[in-house]
Amino acid sequence: MTARSRNRGAKRVASDRSLRAFALKMSNVFFAKRAAHAGDRVAGHRISTDALELLAVGKSDGESSDSISAGRSRSDSQSPATSAGGSYEPPPDSPPSPLGVDSEPSEKDSEDAQRLGAALATIAFSIAIAGGIGFLFVYWTSGNNMLLGTSLAVAFGGFGVALVLAAHWLILQTEVSAPREPLTSSAEERESVYRDFYPGRQVIRRRKLLTWMSAAVMGTLAAAAISVLRSFFGESPYGPTLMSGIWRRGDRLVTEKGDPVSIHSLQMGSSMVVYPEKHLGYVSAQTVLLRVQEKYLQLPKQRATWAPMGYLAYSRVCTHAGCPVGLFEAQNDLLLCPCHQSTFNVMDGAQPTGGPAARPLPQLPLYVDGDGNLRAGGDFTAPPGPSFWSIP
Amino acid sequence: MIVTWLARWIDSRLRLSKPAREFMNHVFPDHWSFLLGEIALYSFLLLVATGTFLALLFNGSAATVVYHGPYRALDGVPMSAAYESVLRISFEVPAGLLIRQMHHWAALIFVGAIVLHLSRIFFTGAYRRPREINWIIGLTLLLLAIVNGYLGYSIGGDLLSGTGVRIAYAILLSVPLIGPWLAFIFFGGNVPTDAAIPRMYGLHIFLVPALIAGLLLLHLAIIWRQYHTNYPGPGRTNHSIVGSRLWPSYTGKSLGLLFLVAALTAALGGLVQINPVWIYGPDNPAAALPGAQPDWYLGWIEGAMRLFPGINLRIGSWLFPELFFAGVFFPALIFGGLYLYPFFERWITFDDEPHHVLHLPYETPLKTAFGCAVFAMLLVLFFAGSDDVIAVVAGGSVVTIRAILRVLFFIAPTVTAALVYFLCVKLKRKHAVPVAQAADTKRTILQYALLVGSAAGIAILAAARSKLSRWHSE
Numbered sequence: 091m092t093a094r095s096r097n098r099g100a101k102r103v104a105s106d107r108s109l110r111a112f113a114l115k116m117s118n119v120f121f122a123k124r125a126a127h128a129g130d131r132v133a134g135h136r137i138s139t140d141a142l143e144l145l146a147v148g149k150s151d152g153e154s155s156d157s158i159s160a161g162r163s164r165s166d167s168q169s170p171a172t173s174a175g176g177s178y179e180p181p182p183d184s185p186p187s188p189l190g191v192d193s194e195p196s197e198k199d200s201e202d203a204q205r206l207g208a209a210l211a212t213i214a215f216s217i218a219i220a221g222g223i224g225f226l227f228v229y230w231t232s233g234n235n236m237l238l239g240t241s242l243a244v245a246f247g248g249f250g251v252a253l254v255l256a257a258h259w260l261i262l263q264t265e266v267s268a269p270r271e272p273l274t275s276s277a278e279e280r281e282s283v284y285r286d287f288y289p290g291r292q293v294i295r296r297r298k299l300l301t302w303m304s305a306a307v308m309g310t311l312a313a314a315a316i317s318v319l320r321s322f323f324g325e326s327p328y329g330p331t332l333m334s335g336i337w338r339r340g341d342r343l344v345t346e347k348g349d350p351v352s353i354h355s356l357q358m359g360s361s362m363v364v365y366p367e368k369h370l371g372y373v374s375a376q377t378v379l380l381r382v383q384e385k386y387l388q389l390p391k392q393r394a395t396w397a398p399m400g401y402l403a404y405s406r407v408c409t410h411a412g413c414p415v416g417l418f419e420a421q422n423d424l425l426l427c428p429c430h431q432s433t434f435n436v437m438d439g440a441q442p443t444g445g446p447a448a449r450p451l452p453q454l455p456l457y458v459d460g461d462g463n464l465r466a467g468g469d470f471t472a473p474p475g476p477s478f479w480s481i482p
Numbered sequence: 483m484i485v486t487w488l489a490r491w492i493d494s495r496l497r498l499s500k501p502a503r504e505f506m507n508h509v510f511p512d513h514w515s516f517l518l519g520e521i522a523l524y525s526f527l528l529l530v531a532t533g534t535f536l537a538l539l540f541n542g543s544a545a546t547v548v549y550h551g552p553y554r555a556l557d558g559v560p561m562s563a564a565y566e567s568v569l570r571i572s573f574e575v576p577a578g579l580l581i582r583q584m585h586h587w588a589a590l591i592f593v594g595a596i597v598l599h600l601s602r603i604f605f606t607g608a609y610r611r612p613r614e615i616n617w618i619i620g621l622t623l624l625l626l627a628i629v630n631g632y633l634g635y636s637i638g639g640d641l642l643s644g645t646g647v648r649i650a651y652a653i654l655l656s657v658p659l660i661g662p663w664l665a666f667i668f669f670g671g672n673v674p675t676d677a678a679i680p681r682m683y684g685l686h687i688f689l690v691p692a693l694i695a696g697l698l699l700l701h702l703a704i705i706w707r708q709y710h711t712n713y714p715g716p717g718r719t720n721h722s723i724v725g726s727r728l729w730p731s732y733t734g735k736s737l738g739l740l741f742l743v744a745a746l747t748a749a750l751g752g753l754v755q756i757n758p759v760w761i762y763g764p765d766n767p768a769a770a771l772p773g774a775q776p777d778w779y780l781g782w783i784e785g786a787m788r789l790f791p792g793i794n795l796r797i798g799s800w801l802f803p804e805l806f807f808a809g810v811f812f813p814a815l816i817f818g819g820l821y822l823y824p825f826f827e828r829w830i831t832f833d834d835e836p837h838h839v840l841h842l843p844y845e846t847p848l849k850t851a852f853g854c855a856v857f858a859m860l861l862v863l864f865f866a867g868s869d870d871v872i873a874v875v876a877g878g879s880v881v882t883i884r885a886i887l888r889v890l891f892f893i894a895p896t897v898t899a900a901l902v903y904f905l906c907v908k909l910k911r912k913h914a915v916p917v918a919q920a921a922d923t924k925r926t927i928l929q930y931a932l933l934v935g936s937a938a939g940i941a942i943l944a945a946a947r948s949k950l951s952r953w954h955s956e
Binding site: 189190192229233235236237238239240242243244245246247249250251252253254256257261262263264265266267268269270272273319322323324325326327328331332346363371373374376406410411412413414416427428429430431432442444445446447448449475476477478479480481482 | 503504507509576577579580583584612645648649651652653655656657658659661662663665666667668670671672673674675677681707708709717720721722723724725726727730731734735737738739740741742743744745746748749750751752753767768769770771772773774787788789790791792793794795799800801802803804805808809836838869870880881884
């Protein structure tokens, strides 16, 4: 034990004492009579004689012969207090019990300590009961969540504190040293297992046939079990939902409410959510429509006609983790995903400019029909949504 | 009286006296840091209790219904039946909100206690022989706890959980070769699907808890069989266990702890609002919640997803999405490293002896430094997972904060490792723990060789990556 920890121990004792002095005064008032029954042993060590008899049945000494000598060092410290408390006391010169040897119990086993412990625990128990009653009252009346939680916490907390106090003051704490058996079987024990196992195996005839045929059955069943996974996907991932959007050339763009979108729908620098007319609300088809100044566009050559009058359309599903790319920052020409802050430059085909996204948002070609409404010029440039290994 | 009678009745049928006696006399050591696992155990009990209450009232269905109820703001709004039942539990069922919030808080405490327990075991060497099996089971429990936590907050049908489902779908989708199949098997199609909520609900209340309960029992059985470890001290040897008997000393304390954990959960559930789904509104695939973040135990993966640069890595026609590296590869690396650590240490130290006495963290400076460095890295990622919130609070731009965090991702672990290493060495010298000098030198040389080797490996990988991306952009 180092000097420091001894010091700490001393401090603890000192603070225990001052607490004790105060609590003793309190407890003397209320509990003087009850504590006078000094014959009562501490609760934890009271074991009825019947139980002792029961215990004695289980005590056979054969097991203790192979216990390790390390436990023996403490065997002479067997105190009368513990043996009186019910643990089986071995005959004087027998080897130590494999169940361990107790040290002297801590010095708390005085009448004062019991009275103090009883006082403190009773306060805590009473608080717990008050908490329980409080919970019942609140539950049957207002049902206020804060009061319910508080009263329940008081009930549990009071009980918990009471038990800890009891463990500290009313249950004699002894330090036990028990021997550890080695966790490897002895050579003899192993040998005996081999002796039983191999002859046992010998009487199984045609072992190879049994092994291989069983393996074949297991293999078939494993294949069956794995293929049952098919029941869990509604459709093949390589069907239309993953590999393509749902836009077709000529589809009219409509708002979330289903109204067609015309060339007058958006102010410069604003945005809206649009869907294909026939698939309103279809998640993979959700598209963000923006209007920007045409002169700043830097789209690749083959997409030069895809943004009539500065109207641009991109898939609204982030290519990183599939969140809706909801924010259009017009002054920076950026689309921003709220989940992981990926940003896409709307002017150059929604190339990622920051954050974790690596692929551009798929673009939707647009054209203006005879009525001045916006229509899709085809499908997205790539499958919309988060990336996967075989995405083109 | 009754106890004795009952004990006799059972014993005369099952002959349990001997095991009962061994049970009561089982020795557990006393130390506050050994209670962390117990806190996890007790919060699991609370999760089962509160979860049963919720499961009997929750409707795990994605069918659309129209809400009419006391919460005026959503009156007449179409939503999933799941979300509607969460609103009913929160506003109409007596004590429903309390139990719901207690369930959520208990889940956070559960994972937190497991992580602290894991750290205690890592930094004190409790994973060494013979406890490797329990290390593996414990890690699996952590994994299952995280998965079940995710499933739990994903079935509510609110906007936040909908965002989480979309991201999980994208993560599954990003796995090379099998990703699309994985995502479709799990979610039943391209999200949002009607299958997602019932499926996750089934896993959340049956399969994963059953696995957790089974592994937990196995975990405890193995602790029972092997006895707990001891901190070093007088009389603590490899051949003895020092502590208190289960009955009555340990039982009193441990039951006390159970009720204290319950009290904490009840207080939090009553007083501190968590996951107010009614504010988020029902899930809407065309909307996302700004500042959306997962529960804390997924913050590091969220952070990795935000910090990882948008590199478009194609090999031939195959794409390796950026999300795969941040969302699958990195977590797999962390967990894989944890799973393999005891075997790695055994391999590097040639130490295959049973250890029942722990070491203090400062006694193994390199390991402690390494562990702290990993923690520092995860902490940076955790903050990166809320970089948008930090930007709002601190008043900077997300771009700046992300740049700072990207630098910190490399700096913080390095600095932490150096600081911790020297602190440990100093403490070790101060306490002058006697060590076998020769073995220690051999070990140190090996450890340094490994450190240099892994640094070289990382450099080579980094060079290869930049070359690859340059090659691709050409």
